[in-house]
Amino acid sequence: MPESPAHPIETLIEARWVIPVEPAGTVLADHSVALDGGRIVAILPTEEARRRFVPRHYHRLTDHAVLPGLVNLHTHAAMTLLRGYADDLPLMEWLKAHIWPAEARHMSPDFVRDGARLACAEMLRGGITCFNDMYFFPEAVAEAALDAGMRAAIGLIVVDFPTAYAGDPDDYLNKGFALRDRLRDEPLLSFTLAPHAPYSVGDDTFEKIATFASQLDLPIHIHLHETEDEIQQSLARYQQRPLARLHNLGLTGPGLIAVHGVHLNADEQALLAAQGCHLAHCPASNLKLASGFAPIASLLQHGVNIGIGTDGAASNNKLDLFAEMRLAALLAKGVSSDAAALPAHTALQMATLNGARALGLDDKIGSLIPGKQADIIAVDLSSVETQPCFDPISALVYAAGREQVSHVWVDGQLRLDNRQLTTLDVRELRLAASVWHSRISTEREQP
The missing domain is CATH 2.30.40.10 (Urease, subunit C, domain 1)
Structure with missing residues (x-):
C-alpha cells in the first residue's frame, strides 16, 4: 500500500x-x-x-x-523597574520604608507598562511563556503581555487602602471586573482575583472576594504565611492564624493559589491538601527577604500541588525559573535531609504543568500533548x-x-528565535529603563 x-x-x-x-x-x-x-x-x-x-x-x-514553556506562578512584573532599589532588608521594612513609598511617588500606567514590558523580555529570554501577575494598573500589564505575545494571568488586585490606581476595595474590584469584561476574549489572557495579603485586606473585602470568585469561577491569588510577623499580627488582631481566617471566610478551595507558604504547620499543610489549594513557591525571594524555608517536601507528601514563582525583580532580583527550579530542589533536599525529596523531574513539573494546573490552564499548557x-x-x-x-x-x-x-x-508563534526576541525591541526597553532609573534616583535623593 x-x-x-x-x-x-x-x-x-x-x-x-x-x-x-x-x-x-x-x-x-x-x-x-x-x-x-x-x-x-x-x-x-x-x-x-x-x-x-x-x-x-x-x-x-x-x-x-x-x-x-515555563509557567511563572507568582510575580509583580512592573517591579522590574525597582530591581536592586532596596536590598538586604526584611519584608516589612522593605515594604513600608522603601517599596510602598517609591510606588506612591511613581505609580502610573506608564510605570507599570514599561516595567512589565521589561519583565516580559526577561521572562521570554529565560523560557517563561506564561506568568501570573499581581500589581496595580493591571490593564497596563495586560497590554505589555499582549505586545510581547506572552500568556498571562492578570491579577485583579485588591487592598484596603487607597493608591494611585484605586480609592477603596470596591473601586479596585470594579476596575478589575471592567478590565476582565473588556479583555476576556483575548486568548493569551486569563484573570485571577488578587487580594494582596491577609494583613492588607479586611474581612468584609475577603467575603466579597469569596463570593465573586465562586460566581465567576476565578482563582484567588494571595500572599500567605510569608513571615512569622504576619502570623503574629493576625493572632493579635483576629485571634487566628491567616490561613484559618481565610478558611473561615470561605476562601480556601481548588481556586486558591497561596504564595510563599513559608510558615505552615502540619495541620495547615493538611488543610491546603484537603481543600485542593495550590502553592506558589518562591525560594529565592524567601531567602533574600530572610522569610524562611517553605516546607516543600512535607507539602508534597501531603499532596499539595506546588508551582514555582520568581516573585518580583525587586525582591529576587531576577525572573529566572531555571535558577528557581534548581534552588527549590536543593532546598527541599537540605531542609528535609532527604536527597530524594524533590527529584529533577518533579522540579521541572513544578515549573510547568503544576503552575498551569494552579491557574486552571492545564488543559491548554504545561505539557506537550497533541491538542494543547x-x-x-x-x-x-x-x-x-x-x-x-x-x-x-x-x-x-x-x-x-x-x-x-x-x-x-x-x-505556535516564535517569540525568541536563536536567542533574539521577535516582538520586543531591546534598545527601546533599555532606554525606558534608563529614563525610569534617572527619575527614581533623582526623586530618591530629594530631601
Missing part, C-alpha cells in the same frame, strides 16, 4: 530530546513536535515526522531539549557547562541556565 501524502503544517521542530513532562520523567530521544493553528498536532520520531509533514517553518535543533496550545521552548545543551549529558532532565534542572534557551514559541 502506498504511503499517505505528506501533510502541510505550520512548524516542525526536530530535537535531540523531547521532554513532554507528562507522563512524568518521559524523555523522547530523536523526536519532533509538529505545530499547526497554534496547537501541537503530533509528537513522533523524527524520521516518521519527515515523511508525514511538510512544514512552512522547519527547525532542526540537534543538540537541544524541547519542553513546555503550542507553548514550547528549546534549550541548547551542547555547551561545555552541560556536557556530558546522561539525563537531559537532570541537565535542565541542575546544570543548565536561562542563557541556554534558544527558541520560544507561544501559541
